[in-house]
Amino acid sequence: DVMVIECNLRASRTFPFVSKTLHANFISLATRAMCGLSVTPYNISLLDIDYVCVKAPMFSFTRLRGADPTLGVEMASTGEVACFGDDAHEAFLQSLLATGFKLPKPNSSILLSIASDPFREEFGESAVMLSKLGFKLCGTPGTVQYFKEHYQLDMKVVTKPVNDKDDADCPTTGAPSALMEIKEGDVELVINISEGTTRKDE
DSSP states (O other), rough: OOOOOOOOOOOOHHHEEEEHHHHHHHHHHHHHHHTOOOOOOOOOOOOGGGOOOEEEEOOOOOTTTTTOOOOOOOOOOOOEEEEEEHHHHHHHHHHHHHTTTOOOOOTOEEEEEESHHHHHHHHHHHHHHHHHHHHHEEHHHHHHHHHHHHOOOOOEEBOOOSSSOOSSTTTTTTBBBHHHHHSSSSSSEEEEEEOOOTTTTO
């Protein structure tokens, strides 16, 4: 047996997004259909659309002291923005900028921490592209070793936490702390794909 324990009536944010993108009032159409009135379906062809619209989530981690920015399956976004572009890349970039995302300045540092080889392989071409664009790459030991061996990338090694304050260099290699590199260095973008189970691992 299937038992309903809760039923929430709410407005979807995707519905008006699709309506604006396709210039069709699906909300009015759905309301008429639910009321038993006659409706005429919209005749929409994606081949007639010469633009792309992308919807990006907004998060409030920076406004909430102590908030855990680790994303999971639960809804964590507190809003969304939608932007149009001539292609998917332009629309995606515009939507990110609209959320407050800041592009790293030329010749600044980008910190990479990618947990597993399949993810590292998938990101390989992007890492090479970032290096060719003039960005200085640094990363955690496993990530640096992988990209040096497979893509011959020159990367600076930073260490994961070695104490509770995460302010000490690695006692074995002398590599600086990743957190201190972010605070005191010129790191302007962190790309972190992790498999850790705790906030310190992340």
